[in-house]
Amino acid sequence: EAGVAQSPRYKIIEKRQSVAFWCNPISGHATLYWYQQILGQGPKLLIQFQNNGVVDDSQLPKDRFSAERLKGVDSTLKIQPAKLEDSAVYLCASSLRQGGSPLHFGNGTRLTVT
Amino acid sequence: GQQVMQIPQYQHVQEGEDFTTYCNSSTTLSNIQWYKQRPGGHPVFLIQLVKSGEVKKQKRLTFQFGEAKKNSSLHITATQTTDVGTYFCVATLKIIFGKGTRLHILP
Numbered sequence: 001e002a003g004v005a006q007s008p009r010y011k012i013i014e015k016r017q018s019v020a021f022w023c024n025p026i027s028g029h030a031t032l033y034w035y036q037q038i039l040g041q042g043p044k045l046l047i048q049f050q051n052n053g054v055v056d057d058s059q060l061p062k063d064r065f066s067a068e069r070l071k072g073v074d075s076t077l078k079i080q081p082a083k084l085e086d087s088a089v090y091l092c093a094s095s096l097r098q099g100g101s102p103l104h105f106g107n108g109t110r111l112t113v114t
Numbered sequence: 115g116q117q118v119m120q121i122p123q124y125q126h127v128q129e130g131e132d133f134t135t136y137c138n139s140s141t142t143l144s145n146i147q148w149y150k151q152r153p154g155g156h157p158v159f160l161i162q163l164v165k166s167g168e169v170k171k172q173k174r175l176t177f178q179f180g181e182a183k184k185n186s187s188l189h190i191t192a193t194q195t196t197d198v199g200t201y202f203c204v205a206t207l208k209i210i211f212g213k214g215t216r217l218h219i220l221p
Contacts, residue, residue, distance in 0.1 A: 033209065042202060042211035043157065056208070091156055100145055100206050102159035 002026065006092050006106035014114055018080035021109045025073065025094030031055075033103065034067055034077050035091040043091055049075065050098050082113045118146070118186075118205050118212055126218045133193050135215035137186040137203035145206050146186045148177060151214070152199040160188075162206070195219050 005024040013019050025032050030051050035043035046065065047057040052072040060067065064083070069075040079086055089108040095101035118137045127133050137146065145164040149157040161170055163179035163186060170177045176189045190197055202214040 035211070042200075042213050045208075045210055048209070093157075100162070100164075102147065102162065103149075103157070103209060104159070105156040108156055 004092055004094055004104050004106035006090075006109055008109055009107065010110050010112075012112045012114065013082055015084055016081040018078065019082055019111060020076050020078045021090050021092075021111075023075045023077070023092030023106060025075070025092070026104055029094035029096055029104070030072075031095045031098045031101070032069055032075050033093040033095075034075070035093065036088045037091055037108070038088045046077070048098075055098065079111075082111075084113050087111055087113045117210055118143070118203055120203055120212045120215055122215055123213055124216050124218070126220055127193050128220050129195060130192050133190045133197070133217055135188050135201050135203075135217075139184050139205065142183050143186075143205050143207075144183075146179060147204045147206055148186075148188055149202045149204060149211075150199050151202065155199075157202060157211070160201075190217075193217070193219055195221070 007022050032049040034046045036046050037043045046060045047067045048055040049069040052069050067077045089110050091105050091108045093103040093105045095103050118139045120137050147162045148160040150160055151157045161177050166183050167181045168179040174191045178187045198219050200214040200216045202211050
């Protein structure tokens with residue numbers, strides 16, 4: 001099966017600019033996750049979707065971050081405006097169902113904010 | 115939500131030595147997953163443990179789930195350079211990653 005696709009692989013922007021990341025999960029996977037991983041730390045869950053509904057966005061900085069999964073398949077994560085501390089790898093993962101299914105991760109997008 | 119503490123945070127071993135990382139929770143876990151992340155890579159699913167006292171093996175890796183379902187361990191026998199990376203345990207009710215255990219292999 002095709003894996004989780006993410007784009008772009010790398011992005012460099014200046015602070016206060018905006019950026020968007022795209023994720024295409026494994027076909028048939030109902031649950032989609034966005035994680036932020038700062039160098040040397042574990043992945044931090046930003047938002048979890050079940051189909052096109054949000055299950056958990058408690059750690060999403062909603063003043064600057066937004067995410068959507070309109071048709072229950074692809075998802076986009078946006079940051080506007082970016083701050084220096086947003087420099088991280090943004091990982092998208094999908095699983096067949098919520099709770100108890102393995103997560104399959106994409107290669108991530110490495111964001112550098114200067 | 116269910117969260118786990120993992121120890122040690124870092125471990126350096128000589129190639130060929132054994133390695134163990136431990137996961138502990140203050141609450142009973144429904145099940146637990148283990149992931150491995152190579153340097154520069156993304157987390158890759160290794161295994162899921164569901165039953166109390168469960169032991170599963172994958173070649174040189176042995177995974178255990180405690181009888182009370184409050185702790186888990188990953189043991190690697192005779193480490194190789196390919197084992198380098200960070201190992202995460204994740205409680206699956208809410209997929210939250212901790213800091214993991216970073217394994218360095220000394221040649």
